[in-house]
Amino acid sequence: xxxxxxxxxxxxxxxxxxxxxxxxxxxxxxxxxxxxxxxxxxxxxxxxxxxxxxxxxxxxxxxxxxxxxxxxxxxxxxxxxxxxxxxxxxxxxxxxxxxxxxxxxxxxxxxxxxxxxxxxxxxxxxxxxxxxxxxxxxxxxxxxxxxxxxxxxxxxxxxxxxxxxxxxxxxxxxxxxxxxxxxxxxxxxxxxxxxxxxxxxxxxxxxxxxxxxxxxxxxxxxxxxxxxxxxxxxxxxxxxxxxxxxxxxxxxxxxxxxxxxxxxxxxxxxxxxxxxxxxxxxxxxxxxxxxxxxxxxxxxxxxxxxxxxxxx
Amino acid sequence: xxxxxxxxxxxxxxxxxxxxxxxxxxxxxxxxxxxxxxxxxxxxxxxxxxxxxxxxxxxxxxxxxxxxxxxxxxxxxxxxxxxxxxxxxxxxxxxxxxxxxxxxxxxxxxxxxxxxxxxxxxxxxxxxxxxxxxxxxxxxxxxxxxxxxxxxxxxxxxxxxxxxxxxxxxxxxxxxxxxxxxxxxxxxxxxxxxxxxxxxxxxxxxxxxxxxxxxxxxxxxxxxxxxxxxxxxxxxxxxxxxxxxxxxxxxxxxxxxxxxxxxxxxxxxxxxxxxxxxxxxxxxxxxxxxxxxxxxxxxxxxxxxxxxxxxx
Numbered sequence: 001x002x003x004x005x006x007x008x009x010x011x012x013x014x015x016x017x018x019x020x021x022x023x024x025x026x027x028x029x030x031x032x033x034x035x036x037x038x039x040x041x042x043x044x045x046x047x048x049x050x051x052x053x054x055x056x057x058x059x060x061x062x063x064x065x066x067x068x069x070x071x072x073x074x075x076x077x078x079x080x081x082x083x084x085x086x087x088x089x090x091x092x093x094x095x096x097x098x099x100x101x102x103x104x105x106x107x108x109x110x111x112x113x114x115x116x117x118x119x120x121x122x123x124x125x126x127x128x129x130x131x132x133x134x135x136x137x138x139x140x141x142x143x144x145x146x147x148x149x150x151x152x153x154x155x156x157x158x159x160x161x162x163x164x165x166x167x168x169x170x171x172x173x174x175x176x177x178x179x180x181x182x183x184x185x186x187x188x189x190x191x192x193x194x195x196x197x198x199x200x201x202x203x204x205x206x207x208x209x210x211x212x213x214x215x216x217x218x219x220x221x222x223x224x225x226x227x228x229x230x231x232x233x234x235x236x237x238x239x240x241x242x243x244x245x246x247x248x249x250x251x252x253x254x255x256x257x258x259x260x261x262x263x264x265x266x267x268x269x270x271x272x273x274x275x276x277x278x279x280x281x282x283x284x285x286x287x288x289x290x291x292x293x294x295x296x297x298x299x300x301x302x303x304x305x306x307x308x309x310x311x312x
Numbered sequence: 313x314x315x316x317x318x319x320x321x322x323x324x325x326x327x328x329x330x331x332x333x334x335x336x337x338x339x340x341x342x343x344x345x346x347x348x349x350x351x352x353x354x355x356x357x358x359x360x361x362x363x364x365x366x367x368x369x370x371x372x373x374x375x376x377x378x379x380x381x382x383x384x385x386x387x388x389x390x391x392x393x394x395x396x397x398x399x400x401x402x403x404x405x406x407x408x409x410x411x412x413x414x415x416x417x418x419x420x421x422x423x424x425x426x427x428x429x430x431x432x433x434x435x436x437x438x439x440x441x442x443x444x445x446x447x448x449x450x451x452x453x454x455x456x457x458x459x460x461x462x463x464x465x466x467x468x469x470x471x472x473x474x475x476x477x478x479x480x481x482x483x484x485x486x487x488x489x490x491x492x493x494x495x496x497x498x499x500x501x502x503x504x505x506x507x508x509x510x511x512x513x514x515x516x517x518x519x520x521x522x523x524x525x526x527x528x529x530x531x532x533x534x535x536x537x538x539x540x541x542x543x544x545x546x547x548x549x550x551x552x553x554x555x556x557x558x559x560x561x562x563x564x565x566x567x568x569x570x571x572x573x574x575x576x577x578x579x580x581x582x583x584x585x586x587x588x589x590x591x592x593x594x595x596x597x598x599x600x601x602x603x604x605x606x607x608x609x610x611x612x613x614x615x616x617x618x619x620x621x622x623x624x
Contacts, residue, residue, distance in 0.1 A: 118430070140595040140596070276433060
């Protein structure tokens with residue numbers, strides 16, 4: 001009897017590696033757990049989870065011997081960790097291995113939005129360059145003021161990169177951190193007032209819902225650019241859309257949205273937004289490391305070894 | 313009688329500032345010099361030059377009292393400096409003030425090309441995200457191997473930024489430089505063999521024509537990405553197009569081309585190239601600094617003060 005249940009939309013490579021390592025029962029989403037027969041469900045001790053569909057108390061209760069949920073990804077907001085803890089179920093995630101990729105995408109979104117590179121590309125490709133001459137001037141990014149909302153591991157990677165662009169680094173975090181002279185703000189509105197670029201690197205979940213509020217967005221001002229590589233939930237998206245449409249801020253570079261992939265169609269009408277399809281960690285190298293870390297958490301559990309990256 | 317001749321396609325802001333500071337005779341290109349009357353031409357002691365149309369011996373000889381050509385831009389390959397020196401004409405340019413912008417664009421082009429951000433944007437905006445799911449995985453950029461061709465002021469700004477992406481920095485220069493442990497290559501083929509990203513930051517002009525040769529491009533290999541923010545002339549463009557079309561290299565991020573803005577239409581058919589319309593220094597902040605430096609060189613000359621940024 002197999003002890004592992006694999007849930008979610010995995011790539012072929014990741015699926016094959018998991019099957020080879022753990023011989024799991026495979027379903028495509030949390031909604032499929034109820035369809036498994038009693039004996040199979042009773043045999044499951046570990047879930048290897050991927051995706052954004054909720055995995056909560058109901059699903060856990062369908063698996064009476066579940067003791068581990070190993071999430072694929074650093075963000076585990078799809079998993080009800082409180083419910084898991086109440087049942088003695090351990091949760092793991094895959095931190096750190098994706099920090100570089102996500103930070104790279106954040107910096108690229110900031111530069112692309114600031115330097116209007118999608119528009120400039122269209123200018124060159126559409127014939128406007130020949131017909132109208134130089135692309136209109138835009139803004140200097142280096143030397144600007146950047147505010148990081150959430151100076152965790154990913155936030156710090158972003159700040160380290162932006163510092164090399166001679167940017168003046170400000171940040172919000174729950175407490176002041178040991179930094180190379182970056183400016184701490186205990187209040188996100190004060191942070192937004194101080195900077196032109198607001199890069200959101202918060203953890204997802206209930207606690208950070210709409211943390212970047214209407215008030216924060218308006219404090220950013222007309223030169224302001226919002227970059228979000230965290231979760232769509234961390235920003236008041238309706239307020240962001242209003243501000244972008246009204247020109248209250250200059251633009252946004254976004255990898256994450258509410259209701260992905262069925263994002264608010266208002267985004268498509270905006271030409272001051274660079275849209276990415278939640279590809280922050282979407283590289284072959286990093287996804288292979290994330291899959292390996294997920295598998296190794298399951299293997300450690302099955303072999304009674306300490307979990308590598310526990311969450312609760 | 314006015315002593316300054318302003319040549320080239322200036323922005324309204326730069327033109328107004330120049331007119332206020334120097335009350336120049338204004339023409340739109342080098343070809344217009346011959347149309348000025350003898351007295352006007354005889355009065356010209358300084359040319360404030362902008363653009364990519366050649367300003368050579370013939371134009372200089374139309375201005376018998378010319379003693380300064382103040383170029384707008386760091387690259388002065390449109391000006392025949394040898395001919396100028398032979399006539400005792402000093403040439404100035406506008407170095408350094410644009411380094412940050414050009415380096416920003418180089419890094420952004422590298423990230424955009426590596427992370428396929430134009431394609432990913434189209435994936436999100438076209439509905440493929442909903443229809444087909446996640447954007448296909450691409451490559452991790454951080455931690456990769458980058459080769460800078462030409463470690464001058466701009467090359468060094470680029471390298472400093474890429475180092476913050478934990479990239480392994482290699483470079484070609486005429487001689488080894490004092491660096492924080494970057495790897496020197498005396499031969500561009502050896503450089504290309506060692507890296508996946510080749511960032512061209514050479515000075516333009518005859519000496520560097522096709523310096524990034526077919527052999528260099530082929531040495532880069534199938535994971536290779538070429539970024540060029542220098543001049544179209546520095547790369548063997550036909551060889552680059554052949555390599556891109558044949559998949560001998562992975563892609564290119566280009567701000568400069570031969571015959572701008574009438575660039576080779578083969579580029580438009582390639583989906584592994586990010587095209588920018590030579591906007592490296594195209595920010596309000598930097599162009600204002602470039603225009604001020606050009607004006608200040610002319611003013612220094614007219615007031616018998618030392619030139620700020622002489623070339624010859």
